[in-house]
Amino acid sequence: MMDLAKPDQFDLDRLAEELGALPHAPLAMPLQTLEPAPREGLFSALLRARPRRMGKAGS
Amino acid sequence: MGATAAPLRRVYATRTLTLTASLLAAGLGFVVFLQFGASDGFDAFDVLRAALIFASTFWLAWGAFTALAGLTTRPPAVPRDPGPLRAMTAILVPAYNEDPVATFARIAAMEASLRATGHGDRFHFAILSDTRNDEVAARERIWFLRLLADTHGEGRIFYRRRTSNKGRKAGNIEDFIKRAGGAYTYAIILDADSLMEGATMVEMVRRMEAAPDLGLLQTLPKVIRARSRFGRIMQFAGGFYSPVFARGLAMMQGRTGPFWGHNAIVRMRAFAESCGLPELSGKPPFGGHILSHDYVEAALLARAGWTVRVDDDLQGSYEEAPENIIDHAKRDRRWCQGNLQHSRLLLAPGLKAWSRFVFLQGILAYIAPVFWLAFLAASIAAPLFAPPIDYFPIEYWPFPVLPVSQVSKALALAVGIGGLLFLPKLLILLDAALRGRARGFGGGLRALQSTLTELLFSSLTAPIFLMFQTRSVLQVLRGADGGWPAQSRGDGTLSFRDAWAASHWIVTTGGVVLVMAQWLSPELVLWLMPVALPMVLAPLLISWSSRPSRSLLFTTETEITPAPVMRLHDAILARWDESLEDRNAA
Numbered sequence: 103m104m105d106l107a108k109p110d111q112f113d114l115d116r117l118a119e120e121l122g123a124l125p126h127a128p129l130a131m132p133l134q135t136l137e138p139a140p141r142e143g144l145f146s147a148l149l150r151a152r153p154r155r156m157g158k159a160g161s
Numbered sequence: 162m163g164a165t166a167a168p169l170r171r172v173y174a175t176r177t178l179t180l181t182a183s184l185l186a187a188g189l190g191f192v193v194f195l196q197f198g199a200s201d202g203f204d205a206f207d208v209l210r211a212a213l214i215f216a217s218t219f220w221l222a223w224g225a226f227t228a229l230a231g232l233t234t235r236p237p238a239v240p241r242d243p244g245p246l247r248a249m250t251a252i253l254v255p256a257y258n259e260d261p262v263a264t265f266a267r268i269a270a271m272e273a274s275l276r277a278t279g280h281g282d283r284f285h286f287a288i289l290s291d292t293r294n295d296e297v298a299a300r301e302r303i304w305f306l307r308l309l310a311d312t313h314g315e316g317r318i319f320y321r322r323r324t325s326n327k328g329r330k331a332g333n334i335e336d337f338i339k340r341a342g343g344a345y346t347y348a349i350i351l352d353a354d355s356l357m358e359g360a361t362m363v364e365m366v367r368r369m370e371a372a373p374d375l376g377l378l379q380t381l382p383k384v385i386r387a388r389s390r391f392g393r394i395m396q397f398a399g400g401f402y403s404p405v406f407a408r409g410l411a412m413m414q415g416r417t418g419p420f421w422g423h424n425a426i427v428r429m430r431a432f433a434e435s436c437g438l439p440e441l442s443g444k445p446p447f448g449g450h451i452l453s454h455d456y457v458e459a460a461l462l463a464r465a466g467w468t469v470r471v472d473d474d475l476q477g478s479y480e481e482a483p484e485n486i487i488d489h490a491k492r493d494r495r496w497c498q499g500n501l502q503h504s505r506l507l508l509a510p511g512l513k514a515w516s517r518f519v520f521l522q523g524i525l526a527y528i529a530p531v532f533w534l535a536f537l538a539a540s541i542a543a544p545l546f547a548p549p550i551d552y553f554p555i556e557y558w559p560f561p562v563l564p565v566s567q568v569s570k571a572l573a574l575a576v577g578i579g580g581l582l583f584l585p586k587l588l589i590l591l592d593a594a595l596r597g598r599a600r601g602f603g604g605g606l607r608a609l610q611s612t613l614t615e616l617l618f619s620s621l622t623a624p625i626f627l628m629f630q631t632r633s634v635l636q637v638l639r640g641a642d643g644g645w646p647a648q649s650r651g652d653g654t655l656s657f658r659d660a661w662a663a664s665h666w667i668v669t670t671g672g673v674v675l676v677m678a679q680w681l682s683p684e685l686v687l688w689l690m691p692v693a694l695p696m697v698l699a700p701l702l703i704s705w706s707s708r709p710s711r712s713l714l715f716t717t718e719t720e721i722t723p724a725p726v727m728r729l730h731d732a733i734l735a736r737w738d739e740s741l742e743d744r745n746a747a
Contacts, residue, residue, distance in 0.1 A: 114302060114303060117306060121306070121315055122319050124287060124337065124341040126341065128339055128340060128341075129338050129339060129342030129343040131335055131338050131433045131434075131436070131437040132437050133437040134435065134439060135509075135510060136438075136439055136441065136457070136510075137505070138508060138509070138510055
C-alpha cells in the first residue's frame with residue numbers, strides 16, 4: 103500500500119516497478135491432466151441399479 | 162538417459178536389490194515378531210502388530226539400503242559443454258514475507274559470484290514476490306533499488322509482486338513463465354534462503370547444454386549458517402550423511418530423478434510444456450492447489466519424456482534450515498500435507514512407475530510414524546485381548562507344557578531395527594574416515610564424536626518427531642488445511658515456556674503411555690522408556706536444542722572454510738547493515 107503521507111515513497115514504488123519490470127516474452131503453460139477422467143465403476147453402477155420397469159400385464 | 166545416468170540395467174538391478182532387501186528385512190521382522198507375539202497364545206492383535214512392524218521396518222530398511230547402495234559407487238564423470246555460454250538463464254527467487262535485506266544480499270552475492278566467472282551477462286535474476294505483508298513489500302521495493310544501485314543490475318535484475326498469490330510457489334513460478342519465460346532457455350529455481358556459487362550455476366547450464374533430453378537437474382544443497390544446537394546437528398547430518406543417501410538415490414533414479422523445489426535448473430520449454438499444474442478437485446487438504454508441487458513437476462517432466470536427474474557431485478549449492486524443533490515441525494506439517502495429497506496422484510494417467518513409487522515413498526515417510534505409534538498402543542493393549550495360556554495343549558498328556566520365553570526374539574528384533582537405524586550412519590562414518598572426507602568435518606575423531614552424539618540426539622528426539630508427524634497426519638486425515646505459513650528464519654531460540662506451549666500435549670501423551678503400560682503391561686515399561694521418557698522431557702529437549710551452539714562438535718566444511726559466495730554474502734550484509742545504521746543515526 104502506498105502511504106500518501108510520504109510522497110517520496112510514491113516515487114520509489116513507481117521506480118521499483120518500472121526498473122523491475124520483467125521482459126515481455128510470454129510462454130504458454132498448458133494445464134496437465136493429473137486426475138483420471140471420472141468413469142463409472144462397477145460399485146457405483148451397482149448402487150444405481152434399479153429393477154427394470156415392466157409393463158403391466160395386458161397393457 | 163541423461164549423460165551421467167547409469168545404464169538402465171544397473172538402475173533396475175539397484176532398484177530390485179534395494180526393494181528385495183527391504184522386503185526381506187520387513188518380512189523377517191514380521192516373522193520374528195509373530196513368533197514372539199504368539200508365545201503367550203496367538204490372537205488377532207499379534208497379526209496386527211506384526212503387520213505394523215512389517216510396514217515400519219520396510220520404511221527403515223529402504224532408507225538403510227539406499228545408503229548402503231550409495232556407499233558402493235562414486236559420482237560418475239559428467240559430460241558438459243565447454244564452449245561459450247549462449248543460452249540465457251533466469252534465476253528465480255520466490256519470496257514470501259521474507260526479510261528483504263538478507264534475501265537481496267544473497268542475490269547480490271550470487272550476482273557478484275557469477276560476474277567473477279565471466280558469464281554474468283548470460284544470467285538474469287527475477288525476484289518473484291508473493292509477499293502479503295504491505296510493510297515487508299514496501300521494504301522489498303526499497304531494497305530492490307538498493308540492490309540495483311549496488312550491482313548496476315538494471316535490465317538484469319527484475320522485481321515483481323503478484324497481487325494474488327494463487328497457486329502459491331508453483332503459481333508464482335508459473336506466472337513468471339507465462340509473462341517472461343520465452344526470453345530464457347533455462348531457469349534456476351531457488352528459495353529465498355538459497356545461495357549458489359556462480360561457477361556452480363555456470364556448470365549446471367553446461368550440463369544442460371550437453372544433454373538435450375535433460376529437463377531438470379537437481380543439486381544437493383548443503384545446509385549452512387546454522388547457529389543453534391538443533392540447527393548445527395541437522396547441518397552436520399545433512400552435510401555428512403546426505404551425499405551418500407543422495408548417491409544411493411541417484412543410482413536408482415534412472416530417467417526419473419527428484420525435484421526438491423529449489424537449487425535446481427530446468428529447461429524452460431520442457432517445464433512450461435509439461436508442468437502446468439491444475440487444481441485438484443475437492444477441497445484442501447486433499448484437493449485444491451498441489452502443495453508439494455516439486456515431486457509432481459518431476460513426475461510430469463518424466464511423463465513427457467524428459468530426463469530428471471540429481472547430480473550429487475555438484476558442489477556450491479546451499480540453503481538454510483530451521484533452527485529449532487518447532488520450526489522444523491511446522492515445515493514438516495506442510496510437507497506432510499503435500500505428501501499425503503499425492504495419494505490423489507498415485508493413479509494419475511501416464512506417470513512412470515518409479516514416479517508413482519516416489520509418491521508412495523513420500524506417503525510412507527509420514528505414515529510410518531503412525532504405524533510405530535499404533536504398534537506401541539497395540540502392544541500396551543495386547544494383554545487385554547490375549548487368550549489365557551493353555552498349559553495342557555496336548556490331549557491326554559498329563560504334564561503341563563510351560564510356554565518358552567521368547568524375549569530373545571524381541572531382543573533380536575530390537576537389535577535388528579537399531580541396526581537399520583544406526584548401521585548406515587556408522588558405515589558412512591567409516592567411509593568418510595577412509596576416503597578423507599572426514600577432514601571437512603574436523604577430522605576422523607571429531608567426526609566420530611559428532612556422529613555418536615548425533616545418533617544419541619536423533620534417538621532422543623525421534624519420539625518427539627513421531628508425535629508431531631502423527632499429529633500432522635491425523636490433522637490432514639480429518640481435513641484440516643495447514644495453510645501456507647511463512648518460514649521462520651533467524652535466531653530461533655525458544656524459552657522453556659514457548660517449548661512447553663508447543664509440546665505439553667506430548668508430555669501428557671508420554672505420561673499416559675507410561676501409566677497405561679504400568680497398569681496393563683508392567684513388563685513393557687522398561688521397553689517403552691526410550692520412547693516415553695523423551696516425550697515427557699520434550700519441552701526441555703526442544704528448548705535446550707534451540708539455544709546457540711558453541712561446541713566444536715558438528716563442525717562442517719563451510720564452518721571451517723566458508724564458501725566464497727558465503728563470504729561475499731557476509732561482506733554485502735555488513736555493508737548494507739552499516740549504511741542502515743548510518744541512516745538511522747542521521
